[in-house]
Amino acid sequence: MSKKSNVITFLNQTELAEKLGVDRTTIGAWVKKGLPCVKGGQGKSHTFHFGCSLWWMLGKEFAEKRKITGLSAVQQIIFARAEADELDPGDDLAGEAWMIPMLSQVGIEHDEIIREIGFVKGLMSGLNHQLTSKRGR
Secondary structure, three states, X not given: OOOOOOOOOEEEXXXXXXXXXXXXXXHHHHHHOOOOOEOOOOOOOOEEEHHHHHHHHHHHHHHXXXXXXXXXXXXXXXXXXXXXXXXXXXXXXXXXXXXXXXXHOOOOOHHHHHHHHHHHHHHHHHHHHHHHHHHHO
């Protein structure tokens, strides 16, 4: 998916499971662990923003590799983007201009997104400082 793409892809639980190659029950378990979704009303199923789902999964993986626990779903998504930025530092993918529209699509409030971007930027700064300190020893 292009960084500049404005196409928002929402999927139901079955479609998301098929695209990710997992069982529907796995998606249900992930929702309980914080996978963002647009909750369906009475008798309607949840829908999932495909990009948010992928970044949530990647953030979970990155956090586990760095032995970071306790991140919220929003923090995991922003953390994944921030970690990706470390691979390409000239591209501010975790910035507000990118995060707010995507996360707003799944019902995350603007103020929460701003707060969590700040949290993750602080986390990344601490991690980078820690890494720099280890190299200097």
